[in-house]
Amino acid sequence: MMTIGIIYGGTREGNTEMLAHYAVQELAAEKIYLRDYSIHSIVDQRHILGGFQNIGDDYNSIIDRILQHDILIFVTPIYWYSMSGTMKNFIDRWSQSLRDTNYSNFKASMSAKKAFVIAVGGDNPYVKGLPLIQQFQHIFDFMGMSFDGYVLGEGNKPGDIRQDEAAILAAQQLNNKLKAYEG
Amino acid sequence: MMTIGIIYGGTREGNTEMLAHYAVQELAAEKIYLRDYSIHSIVDQRHILGGFQNIGDDYNSIIDRILQHDILIFVTPIYWYSMSGTMKNFIDRWSQSLRDTNYSNFKASMSAKKAFVIAVGGDNPYVKGLPLIQQFQHIFDFMGMSFDGYVLGEGNKPGDIRQDEAAILAAQQLNNKLKAYEG
Amino acid sequence: MMTIGIIYGGTREGNTEMLAHYAVQELAAEKIYLRDYSIHSIVDQRHILGGFQNIGDDYNSIIDRILQHDILIFVTPIYWYSMSGTMKNFIDRWSQSLRDTNYSNFKASMSAKKAFVIAVGGDNPYVKGLPLIQQFQHIFDFMGMSFDGYVLGEGNKPGDIRQDEAAILAAQQLNNKLKAYEG
Amino acid sequence: MMTIGIIYGGTREGNTEMLAHYAVQELAAEKIYLRDYSIHSIVDQRHILGGFQNIGDDYNSIIDRILQHDILIFVTPIYWYSMSGTMKNFIDRWSQSLRDTNYSNFKASMSAKKAFVIAVGGDNPYVKGLPLIQQFQHIFDFMGMSFDGYVLGEGNKPGDIRQDEAAILAAQQLNNKLKAYEG
Numbered sequence: 248m249m250t251i252g253i254i255y256g257g258t259r260e261g262n263t264e265m266l267a268h269y270a271v272q273e274l275a276a277e278k279i280y281l282r283d284y285s286i287h288s289i290v291d292q293r294h295i296l297g298g299f300q301n302i303g304d305d306y307n308s309i310i311d312r313i314l315q316h317d318i319l320i321f322v323t324p325i326y327w328y329s330m331s332g333t334m335k336n337f338i339d340r341w342s343q344s345l346r347d348t349n350y351s352n353f354k355a356s357m358s359a360k361k362a363f364v365i366a367v368g369g370d371n372p373y374v375k376g377l378p379l380i381q382q383f384q385h386i387f388d389f390m391g392m393s394f395d396g397y398v399l400g401e402g403n404k405p406g407d408i409r410q411d412e413a414a415i416l417a418a419q420q421l422n423n424k425l426k427a428y429e430g
Numbered sequence: 431m432m433t434i435g436i437i438y439g440g441t442r443e444g445n446t447e448m449l450a451h452y453a454v455q456e457l458a459a460e461k462i463y464l465r466d467y468s469i470h471s472i473v474d475q476r477h478i479l480g481g482f483q484n485i486g487d488d489y490n491s492i493i494d495r496i497l498q499h500d501i502l503i504f505v506t507p508i509y510w511y512s513m514s515g516t517m518k519n520f521i522d523r524w525s526q527s528l529r530d531t532n533y534s535n536f537k538a539s540m541s542a543k544k545a546f547v548i549a550v551g552g553d554n555p556y557v558k559g560l561p562l563i564q565q566f567q568h569i570f571d572f573m574g575m576s577f578d579g580y581v582l583g584e585g586n587k588p589g590d591i592r593q594d595e596a597a598i599l600a601a602q603q604l605n606n607k608l609k610a611y612e613g
Numbered sequence: 614m615m616t617i618g619i620i621y622g623g624t625r626e627g628n629t630e631m632l633a634h635y636a637v638q639e640l641a642a643e644k645i646y647l648r649d650y651s652i653h654s655i656v657d658q659r660h661i662l663g664g665f666q667n668i669g670d671d672y673n674s675i676i677d678r679i680l681q682h683d684i685l686i687f688v689t690p691i692y693w694y695s696m697s698g699t700m701k702n703f704i705d706r707w708s709q710s711l712r713d714t715n716y717s718n719f720k721a722s723m724s725a726k727k728a729f730v731i732a733v734g735g736d737n738p739y740v741k742g743l744p745l746i747q748q749f750q751h752i753f754d755f756m757g758m759s760f761d762g763y764v765l766g767e768g769n770k771p772g773d774i775r776q777d778e779a780a781i782l783a784a785q786q787l788n789n790k791l792k793a794y795e796g
Numbered sequence: 797m798m799t800i801g802i803i804y805g806g807t808r809e810g811n812t813e814m815l816a817h818y819a820v821q822e823l824a825a826e827k828i829y830l831r832d833y834s835i836h837s838i839v840d841q842r843h844i845l846g847g848f849q850n851i852g853d854d855y856n857s858i859i860d861r862i863l864q865h866d867i868l869i870f871v872t873p874i875y876w877y878s879m880s881g882t883m884k885n886f887i888d889r890w891s892q893s894l895r896d897t898n899y900s901n902f903k904a905s906m907s908a909k910k911a912f913v914i915a916v917g918g919d920n921p922y923v924k925g926l927p928l929i930q931q932f933q934h935i936f937d938f939m940g941m942s943f944d945g946y947v948l949g950e951g952n953k954p955g956d957i958r959q960d961e962a963a964i965l966a967a968q969q970l971n972n973k974l975k976a977y978e979g
Contacts (some may be wrong), residue, residue: 266537
């Protein structure tokens with residue numbers, strides 16, 4: 248049996264979370280809302296003596312939680328044609344975990360996971376959201392993770408996503424797939 | 431005569447800034463290092479009563495400075511196949527300025543500007559950096575800005591960029607172009 | 614009432630046509646199989662005296678047919694991460710129609726049309742097919758056509774597409790949309 | 797010492813070949829102009845009894861020639877935001893060579909080669925040409941070839957490319973790199 252962690256990058260309960268709801272309903276997934284935590288921007292200290300300094304924020308506690316799961320779903324509104332800065336800050340910090348001796352198994356552990364992306368935007372996300380999907384592909388490739396699917400949806404005003412029938416169908420389809428994994 | 435503002439998204443003086451140096455040398459450009467300022471992640475309040483709340487950080491002061499210039503150069507290391515979270519946070523906040531009555535001229539003013547991008551990455555940036563360029567194109571298109579050029583470079587360890595002769599040549603070429611604009 | 618033309622770029626009745634079948638069933642669409650016609654590669658004669666020479670192949674007769682319709686669906690297998698050479702040859706020739714005095718209304722007429730794309734590939738088309746979608750977006754933008762949707766599917770051996778439930782659902786969804794247009 | 801083969805996909809001596817000239821000058825490269833040969837579109841016969849039929853055109857003779865070289869440069873005008881149909885037809889046929897028992901070493905041999913791309917377009921190729929570059933990356937990845945660089949240039953009317961100083965510099969830079977390979 249596989250377990251699922253969902254990482255939410257939005258700053259409010261909006262269309263993206265509504266779409267994700269269709270994908271994760273009736274799943275025993277652990278939900279992590281990044282907006283509820285303090286995660287500093289990375290300071291690149293790869294090449295200075297002593298390497299990365301310990302940062303006393305919530306980042307490591309979130310890493311601890313996602314490392315428990317077999318499947319990770321990255322849920323982000325499309326802000327300015329990419330993931331939210333909140334989610335980007337979180338992922339930027341992976342550079343630190345990759346060098347953190349307390350997480351020497353970070354890459355190996357991540358590489359065993361399946362990844363999914365759910366993203367909603369207001370400006371033609373089906374085309375203008377594609378660089379975001381390509382960025383995620385490169386991210387997952389680097390980590391050795393398997394990019395097993397994504398759902399794009401369109402919405403601006405709260406609730407808009409309900410009009411995007413194709414997105415909702417795709418999210419429900421993903422839900423079936425995830426249920427099969429969960430066993 | 432046109433004036434130039436350079437927005438640095440890196441967290442240290444690294445390869446990206448070194449490459450940018452070739453592009454901006456002998457120019458009277460205003461340099462803005464985002465790492466020197468406090469810029470909060472956006473909280474999407476587009477659709478709540480009262481709209482965006484005023485945030486008491488340094489964001490507006492930077493907007494005030496870039497609005498003065500005719501040419502903006504976005505300089506960012508490629509972190510995880512996109513701009514740094516620091517720069518993303520800055521651009522995410524544009525959504526707020528677009529609705530800020532104190533900046534009612536924001537989009538019109540930005541739309542008159544020329545934009546350039548300089549980005550350096552360590553993992554095949556000439557190909558894996560392309561989604562970042564496409565993302566910037568969408569950003570500039572939305573704002574009505576003219577995307578007049580970009581320079582990609584490769585580097586990991588500090589100083590690596592000096593080995594990327596093609597990038598340095600391209601940066602010098604951009605320098606010539608910018609000098610012509612500056613008059 | 615809108616009418617629909619479907620342009621097939623495949624060289625055999627394969628997975629792509631099978632997927633397209635779900636999208637166009639019960640529609641009075643005109644089906645055009647490019648493989649049944651002779652269409653020469655373009656010879657770029659934009660800049661020579663006299664311009665493009667008349668080519669005695671089937672190209673113009675196909676243009677005559679697609680110009681009758683309000684909606685065009687481009688159906689192509691993904692060969693080497695883009696449309697088939699057969700379909701590319703067809704589209705390359707549009708450069709000729711744009712300068713053909715017998716088709717002085719070509720661009721204006723095309724710009725009034727809605728466009729859809731259906732494409733099936735065997736090597737992770739959901740990610741590696743995205744440059745193809747971006748190419749089509751640029752093509753439609755240039756012509757002023759409205760890119761109203763696409764369906765990607767995965768399949769290698771004949772019939773594989775039947776296992777791609779997400780693609781079939783998306784094609785059925787498109788079918789509903791097209792029926793609404795047909796009135 | 798490495799040898800170089802250049803594959804030209806254009807239909808006339810235009811800006812693309814002019815730009816390529818800067819990259820290949822003073823090199824003992826073998827030049828192959830696809831327009832001088834008859835290369836049929838592929839007919840997908842992967843899954844029928846007997847597989848691909850022998851096609852009596854010039855395709856195999858060109859494969860024989862490129863297999864001799866260590867470095868391949870693909871030179872194509874950007875037609876409709878991708879490679880010319882002429883070049884696409886050539887590459888589509890690789891699917892046949894991959895199954896041709898007379899070329900059982902095709903993929904292994906290709907995988908040892910370095911690849912470069914030179915492409916010129918008239919409509920913002922520095923951004924709208926990027927899906928083409930991404931497509932080539934996928935092609936080379938599939939074949940196991942090393943994608944070692946590309947040069948994009950802008951031009952419409954014959955000779956325009958001479959105004960694109962950045963492209964010419966990049967081509968000259970590539971020329972230096974290739975000379976070093978040639979030893």
